[in-house]
Amino acid sequence: MNALFGKLKKIFQEVVNKVQDAILYRELSEKEIENYTNELFMKLLEADVAYEVAEKIVDDMRKRLETLKIRRGEDAQKFVEDHVQQSILTILSSASGFNLLNFVSSVLPQERPVKLLFMGINGVGKTTTIAKVAYKLKQANLKPIVIAADTFRAGAQEQLRKHAERIAVDFIGGKYGADPAATALDGILYAKKRGFDVALIDTAGRMHIDEDLMNELRKVVRVVKPHLKILVLDALTGNDALEQVKRFDEAVGVDTVILTKIDADANGGTALSVIVGVGKPIAYLGVGQQYEDLIEYDPEIVLKMLFK
Ligand SMILES: Nc1nc2c(ncn2[C@@H]2O[C@H](COP(=O)(O)OP(=O)(O)OP(=O)(O)O)[C@@H](O)[C@H]2O)c(=O)[nH]1
Ligand SMILES: [Mg+2]
Known part of the structure; x- marks a missing residue:
């Protein structure tokens, strides 16, 4: 796995080092706090952190720095690091997690x-995410089946079938051009008959502005009556990802989201901004192309990734 949140990590480490040097024998002056936080703010923006998110981080940091007073003999590095981490944790905790296995x-x-x-x-x-989730379910001793209700894009059926074979999970699909709602329903009836625990239904990619395709999705939802409607978002798309949440939520309702390609954001700021701004419980973060590269959204874990 390459370095997650690459540039952000550097930025947070820098602020820790600076503050630590300054407070070694005294409190920070107002001017110093102003300088540090202004600089942090600019750097966060450069690392693609959204304006409002950068503002939140810096406001919280400023409040903490104002009360920072180190005692004689205390480890300055650890002291400052703890405070900076607490500040980031506050931001991360504003996004709630969703435990899919539970x-x-x-x-x-x-x-x-x-x-x-x-x-x-x-x-x-x-x-890809369906395969990763099916893999997790299997590891949890459940019996999943994947259903390819993408009857539209050439190769979509074979793609999911191949994943299913690799992770040794059952697959059921449909004919190209068939009605996706009917294909999904057939798959579910099959799963029911055979005693599968979980049916993961893949649907065709659709632009949130395409009314016809959004209507088709409404039909799938009406017919399938899913227990959970999961919106998959590419974290690299930043603000547009937040727009997608809004549109899918209006059309069919979104219960939880999975943010993919966290690993592909070299700076980390876009991913962090989507995490903080998404406004829906986050089930998982996709952090690579392997089946294991799916981690539960837990603020403490993301914090560790940011400060590792
Ligand atoms: N780096 C990285 N790549 C990912 C991740 N998740 C998916 N991908 C890649 O993204 C590309 C598209 O993945 P698909 O699973 O085909 O996406 P999709 O949403 O099903 O695409 P359509 O069915 O065409 O709408 C593939 O090359 C995946 O390997 C991730 O977490 N990290
Ligand atoms: Mg697909």
Whole structure:
């Protein structure tokens, strides 16, 4: 895995070092705090952190620095680092996590299979993410099946089938050109008959501004009645990802999101901004192209990634 949140990590380390040098024997002056926070703010913007998110981070940091007083004999590095980390943790905690495995366990006693519908615009990583989630479910000793209700894009059926083979998970698909809602429903009936625990339904990529395709998605939702509507977002798309949440939410409702390609954001700022701004519970972060590269959204874990 390459360095996650690369540039941000450097920025936070720098602020720790500076503050630590300054407070070694005294409190910070107002002027110093102003300088540090202004500089931090500019650097965050340069690392593609959204303006409002950078503002939040810097405001919180300023408040903490104002009360910073180190005691004789205390480890300055650790002291400052703790404060800076607490500040970032506050920001990260404003985004809530969603435990998908717990959710599945809570539904299973009432209904089997648990139906998970994956949706999102073209190329965000829906199909890959389905394979990753199925892999996780399998590791948790559940019996998942993946359903290819993308009957539209050439190669979509084979793509999901291949993933399924690699992770040794059952697959069921449909004919190209067939109605996606009917294909999904057939898959679910099959899963029900065979006693599968979880049905993961792949849908075609669709632009959130394409009314016809959004209507088709409405139909899939009406027919399938998923327990969970999962929106997959490419974290690299920044503000547009937030727009997608709004549109899909208006059209069919979004229960939880998965943010992919966190690893592909060299600076880290775009990914951080989507995490903080998405406004829906985050189930997972996609951090690479392997099946294991899917981590639960936990502010403490992301914090560790930022300060590792
Ligand atoms: N680096 C990285 N790449 C990812 C991640 N998730 C998905 N990808 C890549 O993104 C590309 C598109 O993934 P797909 O799963 O085909 O995306 P999709 O949303 O199903 O695409 P359509 O069905 O065409 O709409 C592939 O090359 C994936 O390997 C991730 O977390 N990190
Ligand atoms: Mg796909």
